[in-house]
Ligand SMILES: [Zn+2]
């Protein structure tokens with residue numbers, strides 16, 4: 001069983017597990033119907049993928065313009081800040097936090113906000129401050145847990161219990177009375193009504209096969225665990241078909257108070273293989289899983305936003321937001337966006353005063369308790385009348401992880417590989433202003449930013465809390481293979497991508513600032529003629 005200090009003991013844990021795995025291998029190929037036991041958890045301090053080959057990410061070619069502080073938007077400068085932000089997550093891992101990272105309202109998160117405010121102050125934004133707020137509601141925190149496939153001599157000589165080390169309990173799971181439950185397993189495919197037809201899950205531990213296509217955010221299996229629990233399953237294991245053996249945490253795969261876990265790719269493959277082989281051997285009724293879970297809810301928490309402005313000639317604001325919270329390293333989600341926010345604040349503080357007031361918000365976000373933007377609105381009623389637009393920076397640079405060129409030996413498709421191109425981002429403009437959409441069309445054309453071809457009106461992510469302002473909101477966002485997983489590491493974010501995102505957003509904010517406000521707030525289909533279609537800036 002993991003204890004609360006498992007972060008401290010992680011290296012020892014991984015080494016010990018590797019030793020167990022190799023010992024089990026030596027017992028011959030008969031244990032577990034000949035299925036190799038899964039490897040240990042992929043070390044969450046390191047990338048799951050290889051990002052260090054000779055084929056580097058597609059380059060960013062931006063000259064420093066005379067008289068402009070363009071060096072503040074260089075990839076190397078932004079990567080330095082992203083490193084610092086990711087380090088706050090590693091501080092949480094070292095402290096033994098169970099759901100580690102920059103989870104809102106935790107010490108590592110508060111340190112991230114304090115650091116951001118310090119950087120904004122140093123950049124000359126004199127009013128930069130940490131705005132604390134009381135969190136309504138509680139934060140679910142697991143204390144200890146275990147997912148173990150129970151060995152049985154009938155499964156082959158040398159079969160011993162296997163603990164799935166990537167298993168992570170999902171939000172809301174209550175402490176199991178008596179500490180643990182042991183029950184037969186039932187595989188339910190993707191957990192659709194079709195998959196569940198004729199399958200009795202009551203009193204069993206169900207396994208759902210989850211495909212992160214293109215991420216847990218886009219996965220069709222969202223909510224399947226809750227549906228299966230509602231049909232009487234004692235627990236659910238979401239087996240993610242992802243690279244390595246990573247940790248995942250996402251509320252859309254939880255199931256209320258029923259114990260629900262997500263396991264990484266290698267653990268999931270072992271579990272599914274074993275179910276299949278046990279069924280073929282007529283031994284499925286003997287295949288059992290033990291789930292253990294103890295958890296609690298923390299209350300009385302304080303979280304914070306980091307807020308600073310660059311006063312403009314008008315008090316009307318353009319808000320630039322990036323959420324500072326995240327799970328695990330959160331290299332892309334959202335150290336990438338926060339690093340670009342800090343870079344943009346430095347850049348604009350060195351420029352002549354803008355027409356509009358620029359308000360930079362490192363938000364308390366939405367990973368963990370509370371909602372940063374909603375708390376910001378409550379603390380700043382003036383935003384209701386004084387805001388022109390909200391620009392959100394979220395998951396702005398990420399090397400694409402794709403199905404590659406070689407078939408996987410476990411026949412789950414092609415082996416995952418990293419691409420030299422970035423994952424395409426979804427552009428959202430809530431009012432579909434033709435002016436804003438024209439500016440966005442220059443992100444790929446003039447700055448090499450990878451986006452989907454067609455923009456939309458949807459803006460998932462941190463902008464939800466700003467909706468009450470009733471003003472246009474815009475962003476680009478992507479959620480890749482390692483979304484909300486320990487594979488979302490520092491190395492997954494290319495310096496070139498950060499630079500492209502920062503350069504485009506500096507351009508974007510400048511163009512919006514200088515344009516007639518009517519163009520920004522104009523609705524879909526409003527007449528608009530682009531003044532200039534070249535890329536000069
Ligand atoms: Zn997220």
Ligand SMILES: [Zn+2]
Nearest residue numbers: 333334394461
């Ligand atoms: Zn995010």
